[in-house]
Amino acid sequence: MDLNTVFQCLIDQMDPEDMLHTANEVLSEMLGPKPPSAVPAGENFEFDTTSQPVEDFNGVYDAYLPLEAAPLGFQHPAAAATLNVELPAPSSYYLNPVSDDLYSQGQYFPYQWPEYDASTAAIGALPHLNLPVEMPQGLEQNLEPVVLLGMVYGNPGVTSFPPIGPASPQFSSPPQKRERNYHQYKRQPCAKNKQPYVKKPPNAFMLFLKEQRPNVTRDLECRDNALVNKVLGQRVSVLGCIYTTKFYF
DNA sequence: TAACCTTTGAAGAAG
DNA sequence: CTTCTTCAAAGGTTA
Numbered sequence: 001m002d003l004n005t006v007f008q009c010l011i012d013q014m015d016p017e018d019m020l021h022t023a024n025e026v027l028s029e030m031l032g033p034k035p036p037s038a039v040p041a042g043e044n045f046e047f048d049t050t051s052q053p054v055e056d057f058n059g060v061y062d063a064y065l066p067l068e069a070a071p072l073g074f075q076h077p078a079a080a081a082t083l084n085v086e087l088p089a090p091s092s093y094y095l096n097p098v099s100d101d102l103y104s105q106g107q108y109f110p111y112q113w114p115e116y117d118a119s120t121a122a123i124g125a126l127p128h129l130n131l132p133v134e135m136p137q138g139l140e141q142n143l144e145p146v147v148l149l150g151m152v153y154g155n156p157g158v159t160s161f162p163p164i165g166p167a168s169p170q171f172s173s174p175p176q177k178r179e180r181n182y183h184q185y186k187r188q189p190c191a192k193n194k195q196p197y198v199k200k201p202p203n204a205f206m207l208f209l210k211e212q213r214p215n216v217t218r219d220l221e222c223r224d225n226a227l228v229n230k231v232l233g234q235r236v237s238v239l240g241c242i243y244t245t246k247f248y249f
Numbered sequence: 250t251a252a253c254c255t256t257t258g259a260a261g262a263a264g
Numbered sequence: 265c266t267t268c269t270t271c272a273a274a275g276g277t278t279a
Contacts, residue, residue, distance in 0.1 A: 224255090
């Protein structure tokens with residue numbers, strides 16, 4: 001009996017509730033400890049300048065954002081541009097995080113945001129929920145907006161990414177990616193000499209870089225490709241996690 | 250002017 | 265089978 005068969009047998013024998021509980025534990029372990037609660041926005045949505053921790057998809061709190069740099073729903077043009085999806089011209093944006101009170105009252109899921117209608121400057125009564133990730137009941141408490149959207153944040157009308165503060169030692173942990181030591185690599189002779197050779201075809205990531213570099217260069221107003229590639233690499237990680245999560249569940 | 254930086258994926262080499 | 269190494273692109277920076 002191969003591993004796939006064994007795995008399928010185990011899945012078939014599991015109680016759905018137990019399976020959900022196990023998945024919840026695995027997800028909690030993947031996401032790590034929850035960050036401290038965000039401070040609710042003040043009256044008339046005057047932004048608090050207090051920073052909040054930002055967690056990446058490896059479960060590492062490695063940066064801080066000002067509270068006004070709230071994550072956007074996928075409906076926001078900036079988010080759409082980041083995710084490279086086409087959206088019908090929206091008339092409203094998502095603005096502030098839901099307060100802890102609303103969380104506890106069960107009025108919002110953690111990854112939902114009140115709607116901000118730019119035309120009337122009023123906050124909508126009910127949030128939309130058009131995210132591509134659909135979590136089963138009981139798992140949604142593991143999601144935080146900044147986790148789900150990764151580096152996609154900003155305010156209505158903001159098309160560039162504000163600077164991210166330095167990592168806090170309190171929330172830092174060693175990177176889980178395997179680090180590559182580029183310094184030890186030497187170029188192949190075939191790449192250095194003048195003799196013609198067949199170049200390696202670009203992989204999917206290289207094609208993605210080639211396509212998205214102009215957009216990120218424009219948005220960040222930065223021509224440093226090392227930085228631009230780093231940003232795009234993070235976006236790929238975010239997208240990969242989103243679609244992996246969607247596929248898995 | 251060549252190498253480096255920086256990313257992920259692919260492929261070949263080596264153990 | 266696993267791990268390591270190199271190179272695809274790009275343009276600014278460094279030696």
